[in-house]
Amino acid sequence: MSSSSDDSTIEQPPALPAEEFARAMVWLLRTQAILAALAAVGLALWLGRAEALAGIGGGGIGILLTAVAALRIVLSGNQASPAQLVTAFYRGMAMKLALAALLFAAVAYWFAGFFVPVLIGYLATLVAYWLALWRLQGTLVGTD
Numbered sequence: 617m618s619s620s621s622d623d624s625t626i627e628q629p630p631a632l633p634a635e636e637f638a639r640a641m642v643w644l645l646r647t648q649a650i651l652a653a654l655a656a657v658g659l660a661l662w663l664g665r666a667e668a669l670a671g672i673g674g675g676g677i678g679i680l681l682t683a684v685a686a687l688r689i690v691l692s693g694n695q696a697s698p699a700q701l702v703t704a705f706y707r708g709m710a711m712k713l714a715l716a717a718l719l720f721a722a723v724a725y726w727f728a729g730f731f732v733p734v735l736i737g738y739l740a741t742l743v744a745y746w747l748a749l750w751r752l753q754g755t756l757v758g759t760d
Contacts, residue, residue, distance in 0.1 A: 634690075637689075637690070638690075640748070641682075641683075641686045643748070643751075644682060644686075644745075644748055645679055645682060645683060647744040647747055647748070648675065648678055648679050648682060648740075648741040648744040649675070649679060651675070651740040651741055651743050651744055652671070652672060652674070652675020652676070652678065652737050652740050652741055653672070653675070654740065655671045655674075655675060655736055655737050655739075655740035656668040656669070656671040656672045656675065656737065658671075659671040659733050659736060659737075663733065667733040668733070670727065670730035670733035670734045670737065671733045671734065671736055671737035671740075672737060673723075673730075673734055673737060674723075674733065674734035674735060674736060674737025674738035674739075674740075674741075675737040675738065675740060675741050676737075677716070677719050677720070677723075677734070677737075677738050677741075678737070678738045678740075678741025678742065679741060680715075680719075681712045681715060681716055681719075682712075682741070682744075684708070684711055684712055684715060685708040685709060685711065685712040686708070687708075688704055688705075688707055688708030688711055689701070689704050689708050691704070692704030720734075
């Protein structure tokens with residue numbers, strides 16, 4: 617019983633070089649900062665200066681969480697196996713989730729009056745992920 621070589625070979629996407637990953641993370645963090653600043657301007661015009669500062673704080677939380685997850689992946693090293701990269705990714709996401717829960721619990725406890733503006737600033741940074749997906753559209757998988 618011979619197995620076909622077509623069944624055993626699965627094409628893998630090309631590895632993402634460290635420089636390209638770093639460039640993508642810098643772009644993502646910069647985009648998050650811009651979106652947080654835009655949210656703060658909107659909050660300043662709508663609600664006032666204190667709420668705008670709270671929005672900047674929420675944006676800062678989003679930026680910090682992205683940086684922590686990216687740093688965890690980078691610390692896995694360039695020569696890591698695919699299994700090690702996946703493990704590093706999941707550990708980074710677990711750290712991000714735990715840190716997010718801690719930071720938002722602190723905001724809810726100590727700054728309850730500003731929780732909504734903080735959340736608006738944070739949610740503005742999440743838009744950067746959608747923009748990143750739109751920016752990468754068609755580069756990872758060929759499109760017609």
